Amino acid sequence: MRKRPVGFTLVAVYVLLIVLAVIYIFPFLVQVATSFKTEPEAASNPLALIPTTWTTAAYKTLFANSDFPLWFRNSFIVTVVVTLGRVFFNSLAGYALARLQFRGRGVVNALVIAVMAVPGVVLLIPKFLVINQLGIYDSFAGMIIPLLADAAGVFIMKNFFESIPASVEEQARIDGAGTFRTFWSIVLPMATPALMTLVILSFQGSWNELNHFIVSTQSPSLTTLTKGVAQLASGQLSQGTQYPLKLAAAALMTVPVAIVFFIFQRRIMNTTSGAVKG
């Protein structure tokens, strides 16, 4: 008697969830499918998930007749350096704001939060002016240095460090460790979950960064994937819609972020249990 309504509700919930999941993943599937379609089929039958004729022509064009490999290389360099820089600087800054006593700490903290409240677009022109003034316009330095630390990352690390019991750090201190050693050998290893979060966010953020590269570079040799693919999408290759080509580029662009995510996401959930009893 009671079983049927429960079963029905369950089915209804699952159906709803499946529908939502499909809506969510459908654009991605269309993207992958279209990248294997021929040009006419992509135009006539854009939403079909299975191409009638499979072709890798789009990928061939991408590697043979475009600067895709160069864009990929540029994106890779920028992303790796920015990710390493953010992990290093954000955790140092977060630790300082969480634990060190210094004059003006509250002000710095407020400024960090204030930066998060400013929309990035607003800062594009000031950024350009500063980069230009510093003489690093149209160089890797100009692309990388302004991204090396970000307010959100500092904020994440600060909050995590505050959750680490102070007694663990005090124990390290009384065992003879100085401030940097305590940070490096005790606090940072305990912050692995936050660091993993930061790696994913930084990697994904700098890999997908577009606005900053538009204002900091103009030379084609410094074009990143985002910029390159955006140019493709805005029709720089002329003739036709070029859907398969654009979507092949987009699909390839997704791969590194997906890899990084799958490698690091399992470690995000690790907790610092066992540090203290109570």
Place this chain on the structure above:
Amino acid sequence: MTDLAAAEKLLDNTTASGTLRLRGLTKEFGNGADKVVAVDAIDLDIEPGEFVTLLGPSGCGKTTTLRMIAGFEDPSGGQVTLDDVNMIDTPPNKRPMAMVFQSYALFPHLKVRDNVAYGLKIRRTPSAKLREEVDLALESMNLSALANRAPNQLSGGQQQRVALARAMVMKPRVLLFDEPLSNLDAKLRERMRIEIRTLQRHLGITSVYVTHDQAEAMSMSDRIVVMNGGRVEQAASPDIIYRQPASVFVADFIGRANFLDVEKETSTQQGRARVKVLGHSVDVPAHPDAPAAEDVVLLLRPESIRLKAVDTRAGGGLGGHEGRVLFSVFYGDHVEYEVETEHGTITAVVADPNVDAIHREGDDVEVSFNAERAWLLPRTRQPG
């Protein structure tokens, strides 16, 4: 159980136990109207090898005092000296001290062995010596079998032992304890008390132990420092603290106490006074300030009170030295009574009771006490 031989070998006369002196040590938090004096000009001398407990209710300043000794808090005033060297400007990592935390504070990402070795590595101990000393420390705490475990694979008691091993391996001149047993269950806590005390006495390391648990303080300390409101109420051996408390606060905080309003008759001699209590004039030991004090109370510990049945058929009722039992609770090894008397309700504890002779609720009893166990003290102690 601890392995004293291994512990002794580890320390091997290399540790010179320190003399710790606190002079006018003060800590204030906040400014202006919000200012709170957590520790108010404490003076304390701790001799080499002495085990001193700071005891008091929460907020009394005991932990702040300990943290100033360790260097985790900067004093607002006063000095901490170790063997006549002022430590105030020495950061915690340069002080020859070790600390055992309430939370154990083990490094969760390091194995037991690496937790113990951490401080020695910072000191750049040569690897052969490091291994030997870590082994001895683990052995002394009976942890050798757990050396390669992670902290979260250990029980609370085992984690506590790791914390102790880690403190000992540093061969500190002063060992600090911040309520180290309060997260253990009652049985383990009792065992660890004995172990810590045995180890400390055997090795003779100067120790400062913070607790709010009076049983812990009574059972472990050479000297107990009872603190209240940032000040030292009394610093003395456990038996003095219990028998001759310096103030009503101390008497009330340590053990159970009956305070009887009594009238002072005369001061017979130094340290004694004659008072009228329960219908008798009795000569009792007195606090030095009691004879001069306007208002005095008589401290009677429940176990020094004796009750005797009154034959109600002979009439009588509530006479001067008689009382009526309000409650009686049988605990097996003792009986606890609440008795109404002319001085108010008092608590009496009778150990090893004869089951047939337990007084029932409503019984009239004759109340007497061991006068030598009583203690007359001023109601409010003059500050300073």
